[in-house]
Each structure stands twice: as C-alpha cells, then as structure tokens.
Amino acid sequence: MEQSQDKQKHVYLIDGSGYIFRAFFGLPPMSRSDGTPTNAVYGFCNMVFKLVEESGADYVGVLFDRARKTFRSDIYPEYKAHRPPAPDDLIPQFPLIRQATEAFNLPAIDMEGFEADDLIATYATIAAASGYKVTIVSSDKDLMQLVDSNITMYDPMKNIEIGADQVMEKFGVAPDLVIDVQALAGDSADNVPGVAGIGIKTAALLINQYGDLDNLLSKAHEIKQPKRRENLINQADMARISRKLVTLDRNMKLKIPLDDLLRKNIDHDKLLTFLKENEFRRLVSKFESEAAEIEMDGRTGPMPIEKVEYSLIQDIASLKKWVAAAKKKAIIAIDTETTSLDQMSAELVGISLAIETGAACYIPLAHKIKAEQGDLLGGLLDDNTTQTADIKQIPISEALAILKPMFEDKGILKIGQNIKYDMSILSQYGINIKSIDDTMLLSFVLSGGMHGHGMDELAKKHLDVDTIKFKDVCGAGKSQITFDYVGLDKELNYAAEDSHITLRLHKFIKPQLLSNKLTPVYETLERPLVDILANMEQRGILVDQVFLRKLSGEFAIRISELATNIYKLAEQEFNIASPKQLGEILFNHLGLKGGKKTKTGIFSTSASILEDLADAHPIINDILEWRSLSKLKSTYSDALVKQINPKTGRVHTSYMMTGAQTGRLSSTNPNLQNIPIRSEEGRKIRQAFIAKPDHKLISLDYSQIELRLVAEIADLKSMQQAFDDGIDIYAMSASEVFNIALEDMTADIRRKAKAINFGIIYGISAFGLAKQLGVSRTEAKEFIDNYFKRFPGIRAYMDEKIEYCRANGYVETLFNRRIHIGGILDKNPMRRNYAERQAINAPIQGSAADIIKRAMIRIPKALQDANLGNSVAMLLQVHDELIFEVPNELSQQAIDIIKPVMENAIKPAKLLKVPLIVDAGIGDNWHQAH
Numbered sequence: 001m002e003q004s005q006d007k008q009k010h011v012y013l014i015d016g017s018g019y020i021f022r023a024f025f026g027l028p029p030m031s032r033s034d035g036t037p038t039n040a041v042y043g044f045c046n047m048v049f050k051l052v053e054e055s056g057a058d059y060v061g062v063l064f065d066r067a068r069k070t071f072r073s074d075i076y077p078e079y080k081a082h083r084p085p086a087p088d089d090l091i092p093q094f095p096l097i098r099q100a101t102e103a104f105n106l107p108a109i110d111m112e113g114f115e116a117d118d119l120i121a122t123y124a125t126i127a128a129a130s131g132y133k134v135t136i137v138s139s140d141k142d143l144m145q146l147v148d149s150n151i152t153m154y155d156p157m158k159n160i161e162i163g164a165d166q167v168m169e170k171f172g173v174a175p176d177l178v179i180d181v182q183a184l185a186g187d188s189a190d191n192v193p194g195v196a197g198i199g200i201k202t203a204a205l206l207i208n209q210y211g212d213l214d215n216l217l218s219k220a221h222e223i224k225q226p227k228r229r230e231n232l233i234n235q236a237d238m239a240r241i242s243r244k245l246v247t248l249d250r251n252m253k254l255k256i257p258l259d260d261l262l263r264k265n266i267d268h269d270k271l272l273t274f275l276k277e278n279e280f281r282r283l284v285s286k287f288e289s290e291a292a293e294i295e296m297d298g299r300t301g302p303m304p305i306e307k308v309e310y311s312l313i314q315d316i317a318s319l320k321k322w323v324a325a326a327k328k329k330a331i332i333a334i335d336t337e338t339t340s341l342d343q344m345s346a347e348l349v350g351i352s353l354a355i356e357t358g359a360a361c362y363i364p365l366a367h368k369i370k371a372e373q374g375d376l377l378g379g380l381l382d383d384n385t386t387q388t389a390d391i392k393q394i395p396i397s398e399a400l401a402i403l404k405p406m407f408e409d410k411g412i413l414k415i416g417q418n419i420k421y422d423m424s425i426l427s428q429y430g431i432n433i434k435s436i437d438d439t440m441l442l443s444f445v446l447s448g449g450m451h452g453h454g455m456d457e458l459a460k461k462h463l464d465v466d467t468i469k470f471k472d473v474c475g476a477g478k479s480q481i482t483f484d485y486v487g488l489d490k491e492l493n494y495a496a497e498d499s500h501i502t503l504r505l506h507k508f509i510k511p512q513l514l515s516n517k518l519t520p521v522y523e524t525l526e527r528p529l530v531d532i533l534a535n536m537e538q539r540g541i542l543v544d545q546v547f548l549r550k551l552s553g554e555f556a557i558r559i560s561e562l563a564t565n566i567y568k569l570a571e572q573e574f575n576i577a578s579p580k581q582l583g584e585i586l587f588n589h590l591g592l593k594g595g596k597k598t599k600t601g602i603f604s605t606s607a608s609i610l611e612d613l614a615d616a617h618p619i620i621n622d623i624l625e626w627r628s629l630s631k632l633k634s635t636y637s638d639a640l641v642k643q644i645n646p647k648t649g650r651v652h653t654s655y656m657m658t659g660a661q662t663g664r665l666s667s668t669n670p671n672l673q674n675i676p677i678r679s680e681e682g683r684k685i686r687q688a689f690i691a692k693p694d695h696k697l698i699s700l701d702y703s704q705i706e707l708r709l710v711a712e713i714a715d716l717k718s719m720q721q722a723f724d725d726g727i728d729i730y731a732m733s734a735s736e737v738f739n740i741a742l743e744d745m746t747a748d749i750r751r752k753a754k755a756i757n758f759g760i761i762y763g764i765s766a767f768g769l770a771k772q773l774g775v776s777r778t779e780a781k782e783f784i785d786n787y788f789k790r791f792p793g794i795r796a797y798m799d800e801k802i803e804y805c806r807a808n809g810y811v812e813t814l815f816n817r818r819i820h821i822g823g824i825l826d827k828n829p830m831r832r833n834y835a836e837r838q839a840i841n842a843p844i845q846g847s848a849a850d851i852i853k854r855a856m857i858r859i860p861k862a863l864q865d866a867n868l869g870n871s872v873a874m875l876l877q878v879h880d881e882l883i884f885e886v887p888n889e890l891s892q893q894a895i896d897i898i899k900p901v902m903e904n905a906i907k908p909a910k911l912l913k914v915p916l917i918v919d920a921g922i923g924d925n926w927h928q929a930h
Contacts, residue, residue, distance in 0.1 A: 172204025540650030
C-alpha cells in the first residue's frame, strides 16, 4: 500500500461484538411496535453515527465474533465454556446490528475459528506497520496489549481515549507486558485459569521485577512467599497456556484486505430507511438534520447555517482550549493572515482556526493598530503617524509554541484552502505542518475544467455564501493597507470566515471524491505533492545577476538597432509597441495586404498575422525580432534581477497546482514554464540559472513522452515497436506516411513528419498544418489522410475520446483523473471544434502530467534510501523536466538514482508497452544541464 508522505491515514476498528453486549446491558429496554427488542441496535447506531460524523477516519471496519468455538477452545476446552447463552432479548438484535452496519456502508467482518479481537489485532498490526494511526473502538482489556505509539483505544460509552498511560494505570505494566500479567492473573469472565492466588497487582509486581513471564517462571524458586512460589512452580504450564489464550493473533490470513476498509459515503436513503423501520425517531431527526447541511438545494450546495459564532483569541488559556479541542476532534481548518501574497517576503499577522461547523476563531499575533482605531480602514496611514502594538494579542513566540505541536501532529488533520501557502509561511517560523487536506485541490480533482477553485467562488457555488472580500477590510488601490493595520472589529469576521468556510467546503467536497471514485487521484497525485512543492519553493534557485545585467544590456542594444531599422523602413518614427500605430503603418502607410480589423476598429497585429506577412516586407521580421527581444528583456533579464530574494540570493517561483485543467503545474513570479528555448537569445536566459559553489545542476527530462503516450493509448503497434527498438520515431513516421525508405530520409521530410505527429495530437486542421509547413492546404490534407491510413489507431482514438467526452462531459488520464471539457456540445462550430481538440489532447497531456507528479513524489524517498536525501535538492519542475542541485561529486550518482524512478513512475498503476526514456545532463547552469 502506498502511503502519502504528509498525511498519516487513520484507521478505525470497531469491536462490534464487544459493543453489542455493552449497549444491551448499558441501555434500558427498547422495542419496535412489533415487539422486536432494539436497545443494543439503537446504542450501536448512535455510536457509529457519532464516529462516522466526527472521526475523520480514512478506513473503518466493524469486527464481529462468528461463533463461541475458536482455536483457543482447542488449546483449552474450558475457555469461555462456562459462559451463559445470550439473553433472549439480545439474540434477535444480532442480525439487525449486521443490517445496521451495512446501512452505514461499513464492512462487517468475521472469520470462522477466530474472535473479533484477533481480527482487530491483525488489521491494527498491518495498519500500524504501514505508518497509519489506528483507533480501536472498544474498552475490552484484552485489546490493551495492542496499544503503542500508533495504536490507541477509544471507549465510546465513557468518551475516553485509552493510551499507554491508561494501560499502565489498569495493569501496572506497559502494553507489551499486558499478556504476561493476564497469563498470571487469569480471567474468570473468559475462564482463563492463570496462577492461583495471583491477581493483577501481584502479577504486575512480579512482571516488573523479573521483566517477563518466562524469566519469572525460570526463577520461581527465588520467590520468598512459600505459597506464591509453590503455585508458580506447580502451575507454570497453566500460566503458559493462559498466555496463549490471552495472546491475540496478529497474523491472520485476512479474506478482506485493509484497503477494502476505505471509508465510503453513507447511502442516505438506505440508512434513513433502516432507522425509520426500527423506529429510531431521534436518530432519524438527527440524521435528516445533518444531511440537510450537505444536501444540494438544487442550485448551489448545502443549506445555509443559521448561526455562526466567531471568537477573538487574545489570551493563552483560550488558545489552549482551542488546541485541546482540535486534538480531541483530530481535524481542524486553518488559515494564515499575512502582510503579502509573496510567501517569501510575507510576515505572519494572525491565524484563524475552525473545528466545528458554526464556529471559528482568529488569533491576532502581529497587528500594529490599536483596537479602537479600526475605522482607519479605507484611508492611508499617515507617514508621520506611528502605530503602536498595544492591541491585546498573545506574543507571537508564545502562541506559536502552543500551536506548533498541534500543527506538527500527524494524527490531527489540518485543512486549508491552498494550504501550501500557509505551510510555507509557518515553515519560516519553525513550524512544519504535517497531515493536510486542501479544499482547493479537492475541488480541482472533483471538477477540474468546470470552474475556478478559489475560496470565494467555491463558497458561492457550493455554500451559497458571499464571502467578505479582502478589499472590504483592507481597501483597494492607493488606499489599500496591509492586514497588520486592520482593526479587530474588521479582522475577526474576515479571518475567521476563511477557516470556517474552508471547513464547510471540506465537509461538502471530500465525500464527493469518494462517491465519484476520485479519491486515489487526490491521495496519490495531489496531496503528497503539496509538501514537495512547498519545499521546492522555499529552496529557490540561484540566479547570476551579473550575467543577467549584461544580457539586458545586449538586448537593449539590439532592440535599439532594430527600432532604428524599423523606423527607416517605415519612413517615420512611431510607437512599435502600440498595436494601433503599428497597424496603421503596416496596412495604411505601407499598404500591406491581409489586414484584419478587430471589434474596436483597429488592425490586428497578432503574431499569427505578422508571420503570414513575413515575406511581404522586410519590416515584418524586424518587428517580430523586436517583440521577442523586448519580451525577453522585460519578462526575464530585467525582471529576474528584481525577483531575487535579498535574504536567500535566489528566485523562488510559486507553483500553481490548479492552473491547468490537464493537471500540469504552472508557475508564477517568475513563470519558468514559458522561457523560450528555440531561439539562441531564449536559451541564454537559462544560462542565468546556476548552481551554488561546489555544486552542479542536473536535468532529467522525459523524452517524447506525449508521443509515447499516443502510441500507448491509441495502441499503435508499429510506433510502439519503434520506441521499443529505439528507432528515430520521426524518421519512422516519415517513412510510413511518405513511403520513403529510412536511408533516403531527408531533414525536411523528417521535419514535416514531426510537425504532423505533434499536430495530430493537438487535433490540427489541414489549414493549420499547411500554414505550419508552408505547403498548400490540399497537400497538407493529403499528409494528414496518409497519416491516418498508416496509423488507423489514431483516428479511432480521436473518435473514441470525442464520443466519450460528449457522453460524459469529461475525459480521463491513465490514472483516472477527470478533465472536464466545456463546449463539447456547443452549437457554435468554432467552440465545439476547439473542445473536441481538447478532448483528444487532454488525456495525453494529463497523463504526462500525472507521470511526472508520481515521479516527484517518489524521488525523495529514493534519495533518502540512498543516503542522499540531505545532499540532493529538487529545485524546479518545467513541463517534463526536473532540475536538481547536487554536490559536484554526487552528480552522476544522483542521476543513477533519479532516472529509474522517473522511467518506472507508471508501472505500479499500468504496465506500459512503450518504455519511458529520461534524458539526463549535468552543468554549471540550466542551459548546460539541459
């Protein structure tokens, strides 16, 4: 089983058999109108309802005894033999409790020859070994032997948690010695004999003194008390038998694997029917009330909450209460308020928390405005006014010291909206958030391509809530102030609402992933990547300032030369950057043909228009080069210098995980995805990204991954074979399409084949291909027709994806990520054709994005296993390429570890017929490495 790197999964194992008896004897008699007793069923339903509602568990199982006779009866026939039969009023409730379990959509598990305790022990052991947190819902003392750092017990009737301290209090020994104490003391309820005259306290005393049962029995002759010594010597075999009876089997051959305990959504209709049939009116009312909150109202989402209470936390005692509540609940929504959206320069101002629907709090930490001066909102702070920090707030160091254990506790789920930002902010204060969920990513996995995933939009769409906007509390434009200067009267509702809305969105969206079978996409591709990207953003990459300034100077000289030549050819000076002036020069003054006016009445001077005119006048190529160099200078050579962080000397890009509907990552500030590399000047930009002293940059890049995926998904046998044999795929395609032998291949024919290959993936038209290759539309259509004849699987694939998208509204990647395509049924041919091209390409591009994500998630562990985890740093991800910073002497070793991880990233999910190939390089800068 794969384990997410940052989320400790939580397994709840319910002792169904034990709870039946406790509920039966603990509750007064109840019965349906037909006379069927139901008190145990009611108690069971009430307990399960609460657990399912509040636990936040990832896996839930209910374990039952099947029959009285088990393997322990073969060891000791008297085991439980004296127990009376079940009460008459309880017997008819056993099948009802099984039905209740099914109604809650939970697995009911038993096994012939074993007790529920053995099943619990085995599941708990497997889960704990996988790094999961386990909660055993039971108070049975026999299960206390299982308690450890990952396994605790919970008594739902007393509402108490049982950990190692509670076990020590009951047995006088640590959990791993409980069976030795039970072996000595015996158990009259189960007819476990033990050793005569020894109770729990004496047994604990002896085990603590001698270490364990075997050592005690071997040294029984040393016991000073005559009777105790005699019994230990004479009944040593009985003590050993008793230990076998009380020792739970942790190695059962399970018929139902742990993965099948993955928590499923409740079937509302089925459960409601069951509750009504058994006349549990109070539970029916509670269930209908809870369901109303998450039931769609036919337009937006859950029904509105009538009352919301937001609290301001200004003292340590109040903060500790919230932290204690979060620990008990094991789930909390968080949001940070800061001075900037730039995570590397932002300062923490406050934190909001939400645990229960209807309530949230805000903890001010670094506000600089007095409480009574909240009315300053909307005006600039006077430069001559000094604001003091006399607002009542907990000192930031003390507050964070209290919050840190909660934030870093893997057993408490932290929910955020774009939580990567909050993680980055808090990491700068020494807090490393563990165990996270992200409502932005949950929404993206559920409905990528359908709408935006910002909190304001999600709140309106799903909760019908119009959130308080940032400008409402901080102003806008020249009047905008930073959040640390917002008064308490405004900051509370704005900040607390963020975490409260996040919690509500989580409750609404996450169950839908389960019902839509999208949980694996989120758990294996998105959530584990958050921590990895946050670390990459924090590391950043070095940039050579001197080289960039020199490059800007070179660009400026060339831009000036081009402008001079453009003015000469135009016979006048004008603003080259102005589309209006440029259009008038080209189409009015110079009289070039092919001008097209926009809706505003000016001539279009888009790149495609100018490229069509490249041969019409020498001014066009100069204009295109002028534009290209101007963009490179302003966007990169000038801008990168300004984006260097003064504290680190590096640039720190931010990765957007929801920026592209296919799942590809995008980056901002700076955008590293769009650095042009086809031109010599564009490639020079990459030379500015350098390794620190005594280090190299290594680049690992998937080779032709999208074309390989086309061969796989479209089942193109000849193309698959070519990839498998390492043949030049473009030459092979050209040979197939143009019926030319490989030895007669020319560079021009190969170039055309490459254009066709990629054009087909993107659903290119004959017109588009003709334009790209510089041939007639008839000739381009003939190329495409020949391609489809030679590779009929391509056409079949395209038709299949379009039809699938029309029927479902989305297409899927190899990993079952859904990519929703709008406009596939649009009556407008232009919009519909565009959607069809998306439907063809999205599964390819999305699968490529999923593959590199899987690789990124697995690489840190591979490096750690090779003892390189602290030496090799993943810095950048750009399309199909990963960049690492590595000590000089470890460069090749790092490549040897990372390369196979990338090339095998897909195999556990689906065995590819086409091999994935990764090209690797080493250099002092990005250009050299690539």
